[in-house]
Amino acid sequence: MRKYLFILMCLSLTLQAQYNALYSYKLIPDPNKKDSTITNLMTLEISLDKKSKFYNDDKKRSDSLNNNLLQNNFRTDNLSSYNVNTNYIITKDLKKDEIVYHFTYSGVKMKILEKEKPSWEVKKETRKIGDYLCQKAITNYKGRQWIAWYSNEIPVFDGPYKFLGLPGLIVEIYDEKKEHAFLLVKLKKDSTINFSNSTPTEKEITKDELNKMLNSSAGNINGSIKSMNVSGDLATFTMKDGNVVQINKNVENIEVELAKKIKRNLNPIELE
Numbered sequence: 001m002r003k004y005l006f007i008l009m010c011l012s013l014t015l016q017a018q019y020n021a022l023y024s025y026k027l028i029p030d031p032n033k034k035d036s037t038i039t040n041l042m043t044l045e046i047s048l049d050k051k052s053k054f055y056n057d058d059k060k061r062s063d064s065l066n067n068n069l070l071q072n073n074f075r076t077d078n079l080s081s082y083n084v085n086t087n088y089i090i091t092k093d094l095k096k097d098e099i100v101y102h103f104t105y106s107g108v109k110m111k112i113l114e115k116e117k118p119s120w121e122v123k124k125e126t127r128k129i130g131d132y133l134c135q136k137a138i139t140n141y142k143g144r145q146w147i148a149w150y151s152n153e154i155p156v157f158d159g160p161y162k163f164l165g166l167p168g169l170i171v172e173i174y175d176e177k178k179e180h181a182f183l184l185v186k187l188k189k190d191s192t193i194n195f196s197n198s199t200p201t202e203k204e205i206t207k208d209e210l211n212k213m214l215n216s217s218a219g220n221i222n223g224s225i226k227s228m229n230v231s232g233d234l235a236t237f238t239m240k241d242g243n244v245v246q247i248n249k250n251v252e253n254i255e256v257e258l259a260k261k262i263k264r265n266l267n268p269i270e271l272e
Helices: 002-015 057-071 207-217 254-262
Strands: 019-027 038-046 051-056 089-093 098-105 108-114 121-129 132-141 144-151 169-175 180-189 225-231 234-239 244-248
Touching: 038 057, 108 207, 121 144, 132 169, 244 254
Parallel strands: none
Antiparallel strands: 019 038, 019 180, 038 051, 051 089, 089 098, 098 108, 121 132, 132 144, 144 169, 169 180, 225 234, 234 244
């Protein structure tokens, strides 16, 4: 009897664990150049109260490094940059069945409340990914067909980006063309995770309103610049969305080169 109580107690502690999951995110920014990929490290924090936060781990470290460099008067050409296409935070509240997309545009904090959730078809196929036995599931979401591999050995119904709702953590997920792919590379229990009830003031907009803003600013590069520093042959631009771009100041046309550098993804993760 004591043996069964101990097992139940261990199972209960496992089910109540908080997790910090690190994913690699590989994307092909230009569908016409399949051999050109970008890889980011993305973090998914999962709390006991079925809330989660997904963000670019490279951006977090880049921001910290850049602040330290600037505070200590280091050369600005040492500034770290990150992929502008992952300059967002996604929060989920599984109890409220809520997904929120958070971002900053021109210095203004904004959010989009996601209305569409993935609808899954679970398959019988299984495979081992790392230490976890995973089962296959598919979904058509935001204009792409996605193949997911989840493990019920990790008892959370969450995953990278906006994906959720499977009976276990999503270990790997990619679209059928493999232009966007997330893979779990590290998982640990983390008792320090604490999502504060206080949230920053954000302006709520729709996806259509965001697209209009991006399209209108595409031809106004100068209006997107927050600051510029020149050191040696490098011109370092800090954009209003937080992206840091470095360009050789001797190029023929800095404005054209800057436009190429900050051009948003030609192959967005969402097609609809």
